[in-house]
Amino acid sequence: MQILIKQLTKLILPIVLLCAAIGCKSVQYTAPVKNTSSIIASIDLLDIKNDKVKVEIKPEYFNTDTISYYIPKIVPGTYQNNNYGKYIEDFKAFDKEGNPLYVQKYGDNRWKINNVKQLKRITYWVNDTFDSENTHEIFSPTGTNISKDKNFILNLYAFVGYFDGMKENKYKLFIKHPKNLEASTSIDEIIPENSGENINYDVDFFVFKRYADVADSPIMYSDPDRVTFTINGIEILLSVYSPNKIHRASRIMPQMERMIRAQRNFLGDINATKKYSVLLYLSTTKQNDAQGFGALEHNTSTVVVLPESISKKKLNESLTDVVSHEFFHIVTPLTIHSKEIHNFDYNTPKMSEHIWLYEGTTEYFSILFQITQGLITKEEFFERILEKIEISNTFNNTMSFTEMSKNILVEPYRKNYRNVYEKGALISMCLDIIMREKSNGEYGIVDLIRNLSKEFGSNTPFEDDELIQIIREFSYPEIGVFLESHVVNGNPINYEYYLKKVGLQFGTTTLSSSYFIDGQQSFVKGVEATKEVVFESNILYNNFLKNLGVQGGDVLLSINDKKYDIKNIYDLFGDSNQWKIGDSITFKINRNGKEMILSSKVIAPTIEKIILEQSPTATEQQIKFLKSWVND
Numbered sequence: 001m002q003i004l005i006k007q008l009t010k011l012i013l014p015i016v017l018l019c020a021a022i023g024c025k026s027v028q029y030t031a032p033v034k035n036t037s038s039i040i041a042s043i044d045l046l047d048i049k050n051d052k053v054k055v056e057i058k059p060e061y062f063n064t065d066t067i068s069y070y071i072p073k074i075v076p077g078t079y080q081n082n083n084y085g086k087y088i089e090d091f092k093a094f095d096k097e098g099n100p101l102y103v104q105k106y107g108d109n110r111w112k113i114n115n116v117k118q119l120k121r122i123t124y125w126v127n128d129t130f131d132s133e134n135t136h137e138i139f140s141p142t143g144t145n146i147s148k149d150k151n152f153i154l155n156l157y158a159f160v161g162y163f164d165g166m167k168e169n170k171y172k173l174f175i176k177h178p179k180n181l182e183a184s185t186s187i188d189e190i191i192p193e194n195s196g197e198n199i200n201y202d203v204d205f206f207v208f209k210r211y212a213d214v215a216d217s218p219i220m221y222s223d224p225d226r227v228t229f230t231i232n233g234i235e236i237l238l239s240v241y242s243p244n245k246i247h248r249a250s251r252i253m254p255q256m257e258r259m260i261r262a263q264r265n266f267l268g269d270i271n272a273t274k275k276y277s278v279l280l281y282l283s284t285t286k287q288n289d290a291q292g293f294g295a296l297e298h299n300t301s302t303v304v305v306l307p308e309s310i311s312k313k314k315l316n317e318s319l320t321d322v323v324s325h326e327f328f329h330i331v332t333p334l335t336i337h338s339k340e341i342h343n344f345d346y347n348t349p350k351m352s353e354h355i356w357l358y359e360g361t362t363e364y365f366s367i368l369f370q371i372t373q374g375l376i377t378k379e380e381f382f383e384r385i386l387e388k389i390e391i392s393n394t395f396n397n398t399m400s401f402t403e404m405s406k407n408i409l410v411e412p413y414r415k416n417y418r419n420v421y422e423k424g425a426l427i428s429m430c431l432d433i434i435m436r437e438k439s440n441g442e443y444g445i446v447d448l449i450r451n452l453s454k455e456f457g458s459n460t461p462f463e464d465d466e467l468i469q470i471i472r473e474f475s476y477p478e479i480g481v482f483l484e485s486h487v488v489n490g491n492p493i494n495y496e497y498y499l500k501k502v503g504l505q506f507g508t509t510t511l512s513s514s515y516f517i518d519g520q521q522s523f524v525k526g527v528e529a530t531k532e533v534v535f536e537s538n539i540l541y542n543n544f545l546k547n548l549g550v551q552g553g554d555v556l557l558s559i560n561d562k563k564y565d566i567k568n569i570y571d572l573f574g575d576s577n578q579w580k581i582g583d584s585i586t587f588k589i590n591r592n593g594k595e596m597i598l599s600s601k602v603i604a605p606t607i608e609k610i611i612l613e614q615s616p617t618a619t620e621q622q623i624k625f626l627k628s629w630v631n632d
Helices: 002-022 130-135 211-215 249-267 312-328 355-372 378-392 401-406 419-438 445-455 464-474 477-488 495-500 537-541 543-548 571-576 620-630
Strands: 039-049 052-059 066-070 088-095 103-106 110-114 119-127 145-147 151-154 171-178 182-184 201-208 219-222 226-231 234-241 275-283 294-297 301-307 504-512 524-527 532-535 555-559 584-591 594-601 606-614
Touching: 088 103, 088 110, 130 145, 151 275, 171 211, 171 219, 201 211, 219 234, 226 249, 234 249, 249 275, 249 312, 249 355, 249 445, 275 312, 294 312, 301 312, 312 355, 355 378, 355 401, 355 419, 355 445, 355 620, 378 419, 378 606, 401 419, 401 477, 419 445, 419 477, 419 495, 419 620, 445 464, 464 477, 495 504, 537 606, 543 594, 543 606
Parallel strands: 039 171, 234 275, 275 301
Antiparallel strands: 039 052, 052 119, 066 110, 088 119, 103 110, 145 151, 151 219, 171 201, 182 219, 226 234, 294 301, 504 606, 524 532, 532 555, 555 584, 584 594
């Protein structure tokens, strides 16, 4: 090593002396010029070929030799890899003379283009996802629909991509569409361009500051059925596509207006948007139509998919639960979020640690506001809390929520994602109760979120690993202790302990039931693999089955000599309606490979149900905290 250094010294010294003699200048580093040109995109909704839409991309210029074009693998709010590039076909690049340029595809979502200084345009065709949902896992509200001359659901991230290093560039989007279809969206700049009096199409023009705005701005084209109304300074658009005209926007609006007004009152002075659109697609539920029901949030809108066959009452209930959740996303994560979300990488994402905040707090708000604003009763609110406790206990109760959140795209964390809506909401409930206890009922989680919104806002993300300390500073040390213990370290939560702080306790009540089903809760299930009828573990809550001696996992063979299997499982419900109180009944079951006979008398079926109720020993202070919590 020493010999090498001496040799290098002998070589370098004459060069230094030569530079001094002829006046060598220091090397000047020139940073590459950032490409700030606009991306021009066109979507043709008129000339549909084989149920596909043509897209054309025209960059203004490039200052590199090669460039990659991407369609997102994942988008914010989905928490799964959807690989929207799989639905791109016939991708081509052309120079100014119309000659094809060499394109190489990498994986599902990336196309590398050579000689891009000569690039004039890119073209490709986009297939939709609604008509092939049996072949993929893309949740309907995050997908796309192409129904010629009828309806288009444009989640734009599935149609328009981005160039490497140019996600901050401006986008100019032109959409050519049939005249009878109009755009429903929260995007302000819409300029129709007509080419003549007799043409059968219009062209809409949209401008976006950056790609994130493109990805965040869904558009629904349909024969317009929409209403607008204003609530506390927010202009609300409700646009409905009901293929068989079963539901109309004007009939849905009163409940929607009531709900959003209650949400605005609940949020108080938290102002995150001046315009909000609800794009409601009602599916026929046929094999080639959307099957996944729910919604996806955006900064100023939500795409909702529900079955068209749903009753008006059920539709209103579903919209209250689904849309209220998505609307609250205007606060978190769309206003309060980490750098991982603010600078989202659509193809190699780094996930945030705090889904419990983004989804859990939002879900908690979506039920809390209903009780505080008088949309549901106290008993209904308690029932929803109990349901979340019950469901959360079916997941891994010791999994770190921050660890799960960072790794939500892979197993075993992905299969626990649903728990962010259950335990995530319960985490927020416990935080709310703790803060109300510490503040003598004056400060709760809504106040915390309001203050965090003022501290950050949509353009100021926080550092992921600093959030708990920030929350501690805006609340109480006990909040930080709770988050470290139950969110970071994954210690199970004793909900009874926290509910006791507001004077509540778990109790039981007896309700009338059917013999094999109670509401949506069935005590038996059919096993496709074995064609057997098997009793569920919840039969202990059914007094008839419990007295008879049935256990969870028992296989039903016959009742009073009538055999049952998966083919005639529904006969159980009709047959049991014919039973008379006091009659003898005999079940033949198989338990762990051994046949058994269970005999008894028919009794009136009831179920024992766990309830949440006010404790008879609740103190005045606990009752005060309860009232401040649920606005009783």
